[in-house]
Amino acid sequence: MTNRPNLVLAVVAGLxxxxxxxxGLLTATREPPELDPxxxxxxxxxxxxxxxxxxxxxxxxxxxxALGCRAPLPEVYRPSRISMAVAESTATGQTARVVLDxxxxxxxxxxxxxxxxxxxxxxxxxxxxxxxxPWPIFSCK
Numbered sequence: 001m002t003n004r005p006n007l008v009l010a011v012v013a014g015l016x017x018x019x020x021x022x023x024g025l026l027t028a029t030r031e032p033p034e035l036d037p038x039x040x041x042x043x044x045x046x047x048x049x050x051x052x053x054x055x056x057x058x059x060x061x062x063x064x065x066a067l068g069c070r071a072p073l074p075e076v077y078r079p080s081r082i083s084m085a086v087a088e089s090t091a092t093g094q095t096a097r098v099v100l101d102x103x104x105x106x107x108x109x110x111x112x113x114x115x116x117x118x119x120x121x122x123x124x125x126x127x128x129x130x131x132x133x134p135w136p137i138f139s140c141k
Contacts (some may be wrong), residue, residue, distance in 0.1 A: 037062075040096035041086050042117045043128040048100070050137055054080055064122070064131045069140035077136040080106040087116065094123040102135075 035049075036042035043062055047117035050059035062067045081104070088099040098121065103114045117135040119129040133139060 016101065021084060031044070038127050040091055040098050040119075040121045041089050043121060044098040044100060044134075045084060045129055046087075047100075047119075047134065048136075049081070051076060052082060054078065059137075062130055063125075063127045063134075063137075063140075067131075067138070067140050073137055074140065075138045076138050077134070077138070079106075081105045096121040096123075096128060 037046055046058055047062035050056075050062065051073070056073045056076075060069050060071050060074060083103045083105070084096050085101045086098060087101045088097075090097050099120045100117045100119065101114060102117055103112055105112045119134045120131045122131055
């Protein structure tokens with residue numbers, strides 16, 4: 001009789017492992033979303049990805065020229081891996097504000113931190129540019 005509970009437990013554990021593997025495969029193989037640089041949300045996410053990837057020239061293209069930023073960007077924090085999600089987005093006329101929830105993964109699954117970053121933008125032609133000194137840039141001087 002003691003073998004029956006062990007068998008049930010083994011089957012349940014096997015199903016949990018199988019579901020975890022399937023979820024991991026689906027997550028790893030899904031296509032990233034298409035980001036639209038004509039929207040404030042797309043502009044912010046493309047900017048962050050450019051900075052993280054070390055493409056300072058592209059990152060500077062998303063910044064207000066009044067900031068005086070040029071490639072290579074000084075004093076830039078570049079986490080090795082991040083995930084980001086738009087938490088909030090508001091646009092009023094020629095200005096917009098996008099709030100991102102950013103999760104940085106340093107090593108393992110449990111070695112991560114989440115923070116909220118606010119990005120202010122203004123309309124520029126057919127797109128948007130970031131104003132202020134948006135994360136992860138702290139200064140262009």
